[in-house]
Amino acid sequence: MGINWKQYSPDVFYDELINQSGNPRLPAKKLASYLQSLDHDEVQRRQHLADAAIQDMGISFTVYTEEGNIDRSWPFDIIPRTISAKQWRTTEKGLIQRLEALNLFIDDLYHDQKIIKDGVIPRHILEQSTNFRKECIGISPPENVWAHICGTDLVRDSDGEFYVLEDNLRVPSGVSYMLENRSIMKRVLPELFENDRILPVNDYCDNLFDTLCSLVPDKESPEIVVLTPGIYNSAYFEHAFLAQQMGAELVEGSDLTVAKNGYVYMKTISGLSKVDVIYRRIDDMFLDPNVFHKDSVLGVPGLMKAWQSGKVALANAPGAGVADDKVVYAYVPQIIKYYLDQDPILPNVETFLCHDDKQREYVLKNIDKLVVKPANESGGYGMLVGPHSTKKDQATFVELIKKNPRNYIAQPTLSLSTAPTLVGNDQPEPRHLDLRPFVLQGKKSYVTTGGLTRVAMKKGSLVVNSSQGGGSKDTWIVDTEVKS
Amino acid sequence: MMLSRVAERIYWSARYLQRVESSARIVNTYTSLLMDLSKEVDISWFNLVMLNNAEEEYVSRYKVRDERNVVKFTLADDTNPSSMLMSLAQVRENFRTTRDVVPEDAWEMINELSSFAQESIKNGALNRAKREEFLSQVINQCQMIQGYIASAMPHDAVWDIWVIGRSLERADMTTRLLEAGAGILLGDDIANQVQAPPIIWGNVLRSSSAHHAFRRAVSPRVTGNEVPKFLLFNDQFPRSVTYCLIEIKAAVKKLPKQRKVLESFKGLDQLIMVTPLFNHVDDQLDAQFLAYINKLQLQLAKLHQSFSETWFSLAGR
The missing domain is CATH 3.30.1490.270 (Dna Ligase; domain 1)
Structure with a gap:
């Protein structure tokens, strides 16, 4: 006997796959009936296959507290989470709108601060912001974009609507897990991809590459590097993954040097080689020991000056985190209205x-x-x-x-939506989840198809962070309008 | 374009992967040698430890110098930095930190090999009954990874560095195998054993997968000094010292700042080309031979030194 959806009860929460009366929602219809057709052993076998694939791929998330165990594999659940393509198209627009407004906001804060002068945002919020960098005042990065890569956390409340929970504008991580999750799913349940029209996710790295290239408009093929704090960082896997996918060099701070002419170079076997764009995955405060933490060995002395004088592009720009503040978050609807004169497409959670x-x-x-x-x-x-x-x-x-x-x-406290999750028993149980799509903004904007779905594996838990025992699922944007 | 730091890690990945294979080969050789030689001959398992210049490490951990301890020390001891499992961990660690240049599947393959080796050892794969099968599998998987890398890695600077690391380690291991063979033959017990030399050299050949090549190139009979000669000077067999050096040189010539490195080949060229040993078939494999092998090893270490100074030294500065 396999999965029996009649035994599955989402309780009072909005369930992503199964509605209140126990029937699969439209985008999950074929998925649910296929899973039901597999017997218990087969479902188990697929889950083990996925676990083995994760081991082999070395997908891992460092958990700082587990000493000596620097790459614990991240739990993955083989039942995907489904969203209809129609709903996703609106969500996409909302995410792009939001990031555009936030970038205008950041640029304004480091220039005229009109939004404060006009009284939309109280001045003290800026004065007490820990992520406002005075070193960035007056700087104009290419296209006036500060946050090129944003991870926006979305949650679905009991009304079935997506709400924005958080904007991550500093060094958001997780996109590699989104991509790997899909490739695991294709290995483990290939037949599902024949039945459904599941939109592909694998164009992210190409778009990331284009976004980074657009930071050096006058150069045909700029030299791009990914700057990682190194192997002990929790997202090292991702840094390596993205560098590999983009064919960029993965560098550590000690691989880079700022020369007398003010440009940034990497140390290679043939000598020094110039770098145009740094996709940095280290925090502002560690970027440059001359300006920020003096004892940081992760950064590159002189990097801030090189960036300020336009000799190297940094993504995300230093100081972008000023909008990654939960107090600023509360004002995002007003920020959208102020800069774009539009109503926000995606609502905030009441704050x-x-x-x-x-x-x-x-x-x-x-x-x-x-x-x-x-x-x-x-x-x-x-x-x-x-x-x-x-x-x-x-x-x-x-x-x-x-x-x-x-x-x-x-x-x-939100009633986060749930999705059926295999947690060791025969029948799946509802577990709470969220969704982190990734939004890019350079010359053009882009949103991942879906995003990373994180699941709280513990019953009733609302904390989905991988650092706190969360797991993940593949996220399917299913086009139900195409007749097959 | 290649970062100095990446070059260094790729170089060590290649060396350590080769070392994993070599450790497996050498333990296999010893195990089978013991079965072939008559009971009276007392080959010391401790030779294996001396071969790797690891006496100090060993003595600080074990009292008894028996098979069980030596095999454990050589393959599985995670406090011995040169054990097979630790070499595997090093490959993994280096791959992990160079994942942007190592072909994707190589990372998966090394993970598979690591968990396979650890699991098997936990389940008693080092016992004589299972050892040969286990080590053969390790060797096969190492070669699979080598083969995969050779066919999936672009043959650019990364590959050249890989070849240099791999071939240097190979050459080094071949000298150690020869040292092992000669060392046993020079032992007191062996002196009167007429049948011992062909058994020993036969096993040395097999440990380099060279028996077939030797038969075709030299002679179907394994005689006297022919084996060391073949493994040192044959310029067509991939594991011979000469062949490895040809490969290293070819790779060096494709890399930047090669002039200084090429100069450091002088000592080796002298040893290999100018003063070949064994002009006479009955030249003895004596202390002089061991001294020669020692010189070779020193020159190989010098070569490593010059790679490091030329290409890796910018890293970390």
Whole structure:
């Protein structure tokens, strides 16, 4: 006996595959019936095949706390998550709109700060932003784009709509897992790809390459490198993967040097060789020990100056993280309206700003119901999930918020959507998930077809971060309008 | 275009992968040699340790110098930096940090080989009953990876560096195998054993997969000094020292800043071309032979030194 969907109950949540009455949604129809046709052993066999493929591919995510174990494989669930192509087209537009507005916003902050002068955003938000870099004031990167690569976290609430949870504009990771997940799926369940029209995802690296090339408009084939902090970084796998896919050099800080003429060179077996574009995957603060952390060995001395004088392009530009702040996030609808004069296509999750007296009062009163996040952390660290927390945790956060209200925001605990996931039992169980599409902006804009679906493998858990025990699934954008 | 750091890691990947194969080969040879030689001959397993200049490492870990310990030390000991498993880990680590230039599937293949070796050893693959089969599989997989890389890696600078690392390690291993053979023959027990030399040299040939080539090129009978001569000077057999050096030289000539490196071949050329040994068939494989092998090894180390100074030294500065 195989999977029986009649036994599957998504409860009160929106389930991506199965509706409330236990029937598969349209984009998941063929998938569900095919899975049902496989017997138990066959399903198990496919899952083992996927696990073995992951081992062999070495897909791994470093977890800092697991000492000595620097590449723990990342759990992968073979039941994909489906989204209709029609819904995705709207989502895509919303993501592009959002990144365009954010780039205009960043550029404005480092120039005239019109949005503050016009009173749309309070000045103190900028003054207390930890990611605003005064070294970037007055700089105009190519096309006036600062954040070329953005990972936007989307969640689906119980109403079935996508909401933006977070914009990651610094060094977002995960795209390689999206690509690898698809290639695992093709190995493990090839027959599914014959039945359904599943849109391909593999043009990301070409588009990333084009985006990076567009940063040096006057050069036919610029020299592009991917700058990694090295093997101990959690996303090293991805850095290597992207470099390999783009045919770019994967460099560490010590491979680069800024010469007397102010240009950046890499150290090769034939001597020094000029670099035009650096896709940097290290944080601002480690880029250049002359300007930021003095003891950083990851960066390149003199790199900021080379960038400021236009002698090398950096993606993302330093300082782009100023918009990657959960307080700024709350203002994105106004930012879109202000720069583009459009209504946001994708809604934000309702957000309470703790620096506002009224909103803070509400947050402190309802802390057991809310999710509290620090404004500038990523990776799910340092947050409080009210309904899943102890009184003691709540008291700690009340103190933290009172001490530094600017640094905290709160959101209602969302009823994150679920999808059927194999968790060791015969029958799949609903697990919560989110979606991280990747958005590119250079001369042109691009959105990945779908994105990376992250799953909280623990029952009831809402934390999907790989650093906190999450797993992932392949994400299918299914075109249901084509008659086959 | 090749980063100095990448060049260095590719070079070591190639060396370590070859070393994995060589360790497997040499233990296989020893195991089969013991079965061939008469019971009275006491070949010391400890020779294997001396061959790799690892006496100190060994003594600090083991008291008894028996087969079990030596095999474990040579293949599986993860505190011995030159054990087979550690060499595998090194290949993996170096591949991991050069994944942008190593063909994609090579990474998967080395992962497979690593988990296969670890699992098998855990399940007793080092016991005599299973050892030969296990090591043959390791050798096969190493060759598969070599073959895959040769056919999937663009033959650019990365490949040239790969060839240099691989061939240098091969040449080095061939000298060690010869040293092993000669060392056993010089032992006291062996002196009166008439049948021992062909058995020993036959095994040395087999450990280099050279028995077939030797028969065709030299003679169907394995005699006296012919084997060392073949493995040192034959210019067509891929594992002979001379052939390896020809390959290294050809690769060096395709790389930048080659002039200095080519100069450091002088000592080797002198040893190989100008003063060949064994002008007479009955020249003894004696202490003088061992001294010659030693000189070769020193020159190979010098070669490594010059690669490092020429191409890798920018890295990390």
